[in-house]
Amino acid sequence: MIRPGKMVKQVLESLFKKPATSQYPFKKSAMPDRYRGKIIFHPELCIGCKMCVRDCPSNAITINKVGDKKFEAEFNLAKCIYCAQCVDSCMKKALESTKEFELAVLDKKKLKVIFGADIKEDVKK
Amino acid sequence: MRKVVIPIGPQHPALKEPESFSVTLAGERIMAFSARLGYNHRGIEKACEARTYLQDIYLIERICGICSHTHATCFAQAVEEIAGLETPRRALYIRSIIGELERIHSHLLWLGVAGHEVGFDTLLMYTWRDREVVMDILAELTGNRVNYGMNVIGGVKRDLSPEHIEHILKAMDILEERTKYYIQVAKEETTLIQRLSGVGMLSREDALSLGAVGPTARASNVARDTRRDDPYAAYAELDFKIVTDDHNDVYGRTLVRMGELMESYRLIRTALKNIPDGPIAIKSPRKIPAGEAFSRYEAPRGEDVHYVKANGTDKPERVKVRAPTLANIQTVAKMLEDRQLADLPIVIAAIDPCFSCTDRLITVKDLNKRSPHIVKWEELRLHGIEWHRSNGIDFSKLNKKFAQEAIRCY
Ligand code: SF4
Ligand code: SF4
Numbered sequence: 398m399i400r401p402g403k404m405v406k407q408v409l410e411s412l413f414k415k416p417a418t419s420q421y422p423f424k425k426s427a428m429p430d431r432y433r434g435k436i437i438f439h440p441e442l443c444i445g446c447k448m449c450v451r452d453c454p455s456n457a458i459t460i461n462k463v464g465d466k467k468f469e470a471e472f473n474l475a476k477c478i479y480c481a482q483c484v485d486s487c488m489k490k491a492l493e494s495t496k497e498f499e500l501a502v503l504d505k506k507k508l509k510v511i512f513g514a515d516i517k518e519d520v521k522k
Numbered sequence: 523m524r525k526v527v528i529p530i531g532p533q534h535p536a537l538k539e540p541e542s543f544s545v546t547l548a549g550e551r552i553m554a555f556s557a558r559l560g561y562n563h564r565g566i567e568k569a570c571e572a573r574t575y576l577q578d579i580y581l582i583e584r585i586c587g588i589c590s591h592t593h594a595t596c597f598a599q600a601v602e603e604i605a606g607l608e609t610p611r612r613a614l615y616i617r618s619i620i621g622e623l624e625r626i627h628s629h630l631l632w633l634g635v636a637g638h639e640v641g642f643d644t645l646l647m648y649t650w651r652d653r654e655v656v657m658d659i660l661a662e663l664t665g666n667r668v669n670y671g672m673n674v675i676g677g678v679k680r681d682l683s684p685e686h687i688e689h690i691l692k693a694m695d696i697l698e699e700r701t702k703y704y705i706q707v708a709k710e711e712t713t714l715i716q717r718l719s720g721v722g723m724l725s726r727e728d729a730l731s732l733g734a735v736g737p738t739a740r741a742s743n744v745a746r747d748t749r750r751d752d753p754y755a756a757y758a759e760l761d762f763k764i765v766t767d768d769h770n771d772v773y774g775r776t777l778v779r780m781g782e783l784m785e786s787y788r789l790i791r792t793a794l795k796n797i798p799d800g801p802i803a804i805k806s807p808r809k810i811p812a813g814e815a816f817s818r819y820e821a822p823r824g825e826d827v828h829y830v831k832a833n834g835t836d837k838p839e840r841v842k843v844r845a846p847t848l849a850n851i852q853t854v855a856k857m858l859e860d861r862q863l864a865d866l867p868i869v870i871a872a873i874d875p876c877f878s879c880t881d882r883l884i885t886v887k888d889l890n891k892r893s894p895h896i897v898k899w900e901e902l903r904l905h906g907i908e909w910h911r912s913n914g915i916d917f918s919k920l921n922k923k924f925a926q927e928a929i930r931c932y
Pocket of ligand 2: 436452453454455456457458476477478479480481482483484
């Protein structure tokens, strides 16, 4: 049997302990350093080898040529499983994992993200 | 007394996964029990054939959210064997460490679920809070709480730093102290002992003949553990005890899992002490030479088995997975013989089932025809449309619209 005296100790301890739960979304917990969140793309580094496209398990990336040696990346955030295989596959370090994880949106169209669109405009000009 | 057959599932408020049980009752007594799998078949094995080995690791990892490292390692081991790759020793140690951390997380989770099933929700709150310690460690090492993405063919992706080792050791101390407390609760709390003792009896002979695996077998005094019987990763170099128990009931299964927690803490400490230096992965070819391999892994729930056949391309020709629950599910009918209906939840929970991992492809037989024949997919679809139409719902217009849209998409 566990003696009641022991339980009183536990109860009193719990009274002064910090709660195990946190007040999300008001208080956000820090993501670990190796966290794999939303991927960002650095268009200036990309050479268009498409290794990332080939290795992505969920067909979430497409790399489009938008000008001479200029590429844009289109991510489908809904398809992406945040495995960061594309980051590992890219020899030029043009892709990077961030700690951003709150990616839910009400508008489905916002799940398609295009990086490097500004370059496209440059080309048009 | 008149017998009543009650169906539980596939949709039921008490079930977290779609699974169908049919229980024959005489009063409150269970006369017969049968489980029907196949409601959650995801076709992962087939999907593996259409993807490269590299992509398959991520797919295989998602067979189970709790045993994700289990499946990925098991698959990687098979492919490494076919390709004749020599995985670096440091990688093997890291795989073992993550594997044991995963076991701790799975067993603590189970303990909470078991507490919940017998109405001891305080235990659920306590163990799940303590489980956060190991979840945080896993997130720190791998970047994620589940689906760690740690394995690659030929090694692991991320290394352990001295700070990580320090954090793991600290977490082990906290968890060891908590587990000692739970062991004390399990050994001294009379209500818990009486609720679990004698429930879900499975004799040693039955466990052997039904092919039980993992803690379910070990609680029936069958010392069966893949880590020792067919050592993989770094287990051959690590010293550990196989925890067995002879209670043969749910209480025994609880004690086995708690004993295994203590062993895992010890294992992780020794592994961290002996971890060799060196590379964590070797480069693997994209194309794997033709061959086949069979790989075994002791998951927290029991033995997990993967079969991989390669044909010389970058995609496997066949992948076959047998998750531990499939080996254990047969024992449940035996355990429930002549028991009370109230014991059903805890007896099922005691094998720590994971039905989504277990689900196999099924064929539907039309038993109304004199000679049963296998119903084809198209036939089944037409049958469904007909059935709905006879009940006043006509899908034909909608179907046409979908078909046109599907054409436009491609
Ligand atoms: S792998 Fe890197 S460099 Fe190659 S296309 Fe992808 S982002 Fe560009
Ligand atoms: S993180 Fe994984 S799923 Fe997402 S784009 Fe990269 S490779 Fe594809």
